[in-house]
Structures are given as structure tokens and as C-alpha cells.
Amino acid sequence: MVDRVSTPAAGRSAATSTTEQISDPETAVTPAFGRGGHDALEPARRVRRWWNRRRAHHRLARLPAYRRHSHRQFDVLLHFPDLPVNLYQVRQWYGPLEYLSRQRSVAVLCYEPETAEIVRAETSLPVVLIRGAADLNHVRKVHRPKVILYPNQNYTNFGILGLNSCQHAFICHGESDKIYMASNWMKVFNYDLVAGPAAKDRLRRRLFDYDVDARTIEIGRPQIDVEYSAPIMPDRHRTTILYAPTWEGGRTSMRYGSVASHGIPMVESLLGDPSFRLIYRPHPRTGIAVAEHGACDLKIRQMIEAANAADPQAGHLIDNTAFGWHLTGADLMITDVSAVAYDWLTTAKPLVVTQPAEDSAVIDPTTFLADLPLLNADQAHDIVAVVRRALTDPEQIAKMRNWSAYYYGDTTPGASLNRFTQAVERMIAERDEWVHRKHPVPKELARIGRVVA
Template identity: 45%
Template sequence: MKVLKTLNNAAAYAGQRLVARQHRKFINRHATELFHTPTGEAKYKVALYFADPMVNAYQIRQWYEPMKQLAKHVPVVIIARRPDSALALREECALPVHYAPTIEDVENLVNTQDLRLVFYVNQNIRNFQMMRFNTPDHVFISHGESEKAYMWSNQLKAYDYVFSAGQAARDRLAEHLHNYDAGHRTRLIGRPQIDVAYLAPYSINHSLPTVLYAPTWEGDRPSMNYGSLLSHGEKLVDSLIKDGGFNVIFRPHPRSGVNSAQYGQAVNRVKQKLDEANTTSAARLLFDDTTHWGWQWAQSDICITDISAVAYDFLATGKPMFVTTPVSDEATISDSPALSQVPALSAAQAVEIPALVRSALVDENTGFKEVVEYYFGDVTEGASMQRFIHESLSLVDGNLGIASPPSYRAA
């Protein structure tokens, strides 16, 4: 069996190499703009670095709009290290994309441009190939605020700065990272994604309340096993369908099933349940696999999610929500003001979700406002985007004492 597995892995690797060569040939012949290096005032000053395959594109997609707003002030480029990702990103993002497959290509980009700031959305090991350059400031922006152990990884010490959502993130780093000056190394920007108007791709029956169920994936190690789909999800969705009084938006994490076939199969089962019930239900029952994350916040009245970035994105809306309690004893759970204020949902309570949702929609959680401010700061319209642009330009200009941030009007 081990020999067969080794042979299968070798065949898959050979296939991937062949596809990569085909993509590179296509770029060399038909997408040469991916090698473009502007001159003069058009030289890139800010880069958004992405070394991953498109299965992880959800991590960079949420930064398209903030980067487009920043690009109104300074030239911004996306650096892609894989040919398939470079081709896909150039199709779906309005920002220029530069394909740099080798370290020599990265060096050429650095040497020909005026890069002063490089953003990173994850902890890909190839980030370090870019971080070897001393000139630009290297800034970790992550792909969402959460209480996952990932958010206080010791790897954050490698970056010059961390752009954090609010004081909660700064306090979290100060508590967990040794020999780290969180006060100096973090910049608080809020959540600029909430200052973007997203177009909803689906129609909703607005006469009924809408429940967003957005579980995270199964994780890649026991400490990150926060996903609720197997423990809560199917029972929860069955109960909502049977009740008939709620629209449902089911949005599984894009990586669902990557490490667990059983978890991926559960996604398919829930999709089938929703599709079948949607043909006769007055409610709108949606399986959401759209690439964009944001329109769901405006369309939903309440959210059910796991310990993940989704919880904190939705928290900023001030709408009610539930956070599932992991059934795994190995999942790392930290004490946090957010989790103490947001109602928890155990696996046993999943079948009771219609009654719990109705109660949550009429009850007032008086602690929400203080928690939102602690995690995101000022969330009035445009405030987060303004802080993001201000902190970015302060690093680009090398002047931390800019008197006032640039003006910004929500998109």
C-alpha cells in the first residue's frame, strides 16, 4: 500500500509539473503583461504577496477592495509565485499582477521598482524569499480576525509590523508572544472590508429572517479542529429546513474537505438537502460557493459560525450570532471578551436552532457595543478604510507622524 501511495503521489506531482509548464508557456506567449515593470512615477511602491495556489485565494480576495482604494494614492501590485495563480488573479482582480516564479524574478522586481511596503495574507514558507529584502517594510495583514492559535503564531515576529483589527489583537499578541513589543509592532486598522458595498448575487425572500451558517474547515492539526459541520451542521440545517421560517445561506469554508474526505462529503450532503428543499420552500435556501465574501453580512439577520475569522467579521455588524463549541478536546480555545459575549452553541443544541434564532433576533445583547469597539475600534462608515490607508501611507512615506489621514468615502 505504501508503494502504491508513493507511486500515486509521484504521478500527481508529475502531472502538476506538466500543467505548470503549460501555464508558463502560455504566460510567455500570451500574458507577457505579467512580467511588466513600470518606470518613473508608475513604479510599484506597495505589493500584496501571494505564493499560494488558488484554493487559498479566499485569503487574498478579501483584500482586493482595500488595495484598490490604496492604489488611488500609490501604485500597488500583486506578486504571484505560481503560474496558475498569476493567470487566475489577473482575470478576477483589477490590480496589476506580476508573475515572479524564481527568486531571481523577485530580485529583478525589487531592483527595478520602488517597493516600500509588502503585505502578506498568510504564513506560506515562500514568504521568506520575499522577506530577505531589507528595503521594504514587511507587514502581515492576515485574512481575518479570530481567536485561532494561528493569530498569535511566533512567526509574526518575522514581520516588521502586523496590521491588527483592534486593541484585542494587540493585547492578544502582547500576552502570547515573548520578547515582542506589541505596542510598537502593531498598527490598528479596524476591518476595512466592512467599508465596501458588495453586490449580492442572489435574491432573498425578505419577508423571512435570513440565517447565515458559515462553518470553518476541518483544520490541518488537532489544535485547529474548530469545524462544526459534522458535529452541528447537518442537524442544524435539517432543523431550519423543517421549520420553514428562515432563509438559509450555507457558506462552507473553501478548504472544506482538503484534509478530511468525510468533512467534504458532509458539505455535499448539506448542499443536496438545501437544493432539494429549495424547490418547494417559500424560504430561500442557498448553497453559497461564490468567490466574494462580504455581501452575506448585509443579507443576513443572524450568523452561526465557528471559532474563525467569520465570527469577527460578522461581529462588526452588531447583528446577533452564535459561535459553535468545538467537540474536539484538542482544539485550542482561549478566553476572550468576544466569546464571552456571543452565545455559544453546543452540538446538542443544534436541533433547537429555530427557537434559539427567534429568541436571539428579539433579545438585546448589551455587551456587543463594547466588544465591537475593543476588537475593531471605530466601525462607523469609512473609518476602518481610512485607518488602513493612513497606516499604509505612513509606512510608504517613512513618516510616522502624518498629521491627518487621507479622506475616504465608502465604496
């Protein structure tokens, strides 16, 4: 059995404001400027941001924490060029990567100084800070990674994907049936480290001319083998309900979030029943694209604070810690069409999923979500009855067990973490064999030189 990695939840909270409206190619919404005075100031703002970023790079490069790693070779790099607003995509990988670092040299590769400082404070992993494309040759020649892991589909990935002396693997930031999980982006990576059979079937259905068996490796969900410290809950006789809605999405086809459509009536009903404790864990980007979601999120927080003031023993919680302890700490989860529903699926415990209020939001009819009775917005005030039924319905409980096996395979303790480390070792072995192989070169091309730099 694999030793579990201990991860303190409190030290891994969302360290940046959810109102940071920084553009990210995968998830964020780019603001539209009109002909008023704001766009006239934009060039000056960009120059100021560029200058501040450059100064921060120079300042951090002189710190011992970065200097000691600037010329080290690393077997594995986690590539994260983003600003702090998307750090939720990385935090969930700290534990598995810290475990991997027991046998391989592992580091987090950052481009943004602010991001690098937060990551350095949150994990024991070394942090390598580069300026971007200008330093990629340094990464190739000095750090010489054998495997680079990608938790998102950021456009900035494509610069470093040009390195042909290492394996490139997509690990994502959670299993789900969202459309980006089977987009054509998958073809740019050497491997897609998938959770289980469901992910492979999804790729077969949606991707043309993609060899799923050759290009994917099943790893389960390594995060379930990481131990997280949890807050102390008073009044343990209450049933603990986790409400973890996703955000509103960067475009309408991905508008799965329920905070504005379901959130307030559901929370009001659950807080009004003394048999329940509520953990509210909204997505860190809630309200960034649609102001109504931000306003409803604020209202829900106020409702929870008022309920706790009226009954401190209730122990309702507004949570922003790293996801993990919730899997054992909660009895049932309410969420949307999102990756967190699939994390919860590893437990096979009762689950309630909302029906997106946005008609154009895509739901794959071949997924496990289609096998659940989705909760419409007009049913939100009946959530107490829905929850009680889900907690006791033997048919739904059996379905969750079957779906858990289909999506994740073996979820016994240690199995996923073992598969993840074995997948990385396999990629390293394949890379090493290829790099050291004598590649035949046609005589006509011999003057070009070595095939591998």
C-alpha cells in the same frame, strides 16, 4: 467620508474546486504515502508538475497582460505564492487594495500561473507573475516595492522577506482569536496591521519580547467599507440566517469546523421553519482533511436544493461569493471559532457560535467567544429556539456592541479604509526616510560599500 469601492460579488466566487488537495505550508495537510505503488509514482508526478508549471510561466510571460507590468515599479505588492485553493485569503483584499491604487501603484505578486490567471480575471489590480526565489532579485531591482503585504504565514514568505529595501507587513485574512494570530511568526514582519485593541492585547498576552505598541498599527476592518452586489432574495418577510462554518483544520488543535458535528440537524431544523431563509456558506477547504466533513457538506447541499424545489419562494442559498454583502443581507449568523465570526462582529448583530466537538481545539478564554453561550453538538436540533432567543435577547445585543468596539474601534463608514491607507502611507514614508538617510559606517567597515543597495 471615504468613497466606498464597489465589488461585484458574483465575479469573485471560489474559482477552484474545494477538493484540490494541494499542500500549503500554513493550512493544508500533507498526505502520507505508504510503501505501495503510489509513492513510486510521486517523483514522476513532481517532474510533470514542474514541467507543466514552467511551460505555463513561459506562455503567460509572453502575454501583453503580464509583459506590460514586468518592468514597472510598484509602491505596494500583495505577496501570494499559493495555489488557487487558498485564494479566499486574497479575495477579501481586492476592494481595499483597489481603493489604495487610486493613490499608490499596487500589484498582486503571484508565483503560480493558475493563481495569477484567476486573480487577473477577478480584480483590476495588475498581476506580476514570477517563478519564485529565482526572480526575487528582479523584484528588488525592477519592481522596487516600498511595502509588501502578506495575507498568510506561508513558509514561502521567507524568501522575499530577505528584501531589506522595503517594509514587510502582515495583514492576515481576517481577525480571529485562533492561535496563529499571535504566533512567533509575527516577529518576522516590520509591522502587524491589526484590527483593534483586542488584537494588541492578544499579542501582549502571548508573545515574549515583542513591542506591541511599536510593531502594530490599528486599521479596523477595511472590507466593511467595500460595497458588494448581493443576490435578489424573494419573500423578504423571512428572517435570513447565515450559516458559515469553517473547515476541519489541518491538525486536531485547530479542528473548529461544525459541518460534521452540528450541520445536518441545524440545517434540517432551519429549513423546516417557514419563518427562516438559510444562506449556507461553507469554507472552501471543507472536506480536504476529513472525509466526513465533505460528506456532510454534500448532504447539506442536497437538503437545501430539496427545500428550494419544494418551495421556490423560500430562497435558501448555497453561497460561495466573496464575503461582504452578507453583513447587511443576513439578520443573524451561525458559525464556528473562525475569522468570519469576527467579520460579523463589525455589525454587532446577533451571533451563534458552535462549541468544537474536538476536545483539543484551543479556545482562548479571554476572547469575546468565551462571553457567548457556545452551542454544543447535542443542542444542534434546538437551533430554532436558540436563534429566536439570540434575535431578541437585549443582554446579548448589548454585549455584541461592546465587543465590536473592543475588536475594531471606530466602525463608522469609511473609518477602517481610511486607517488602512494611512497605515500604508506611514510605512512608505518611514521606508523612504530610511533608504535616503546617510547611514554612518565605521571606518573599519567602509571598504564594504553602501549600507543600502
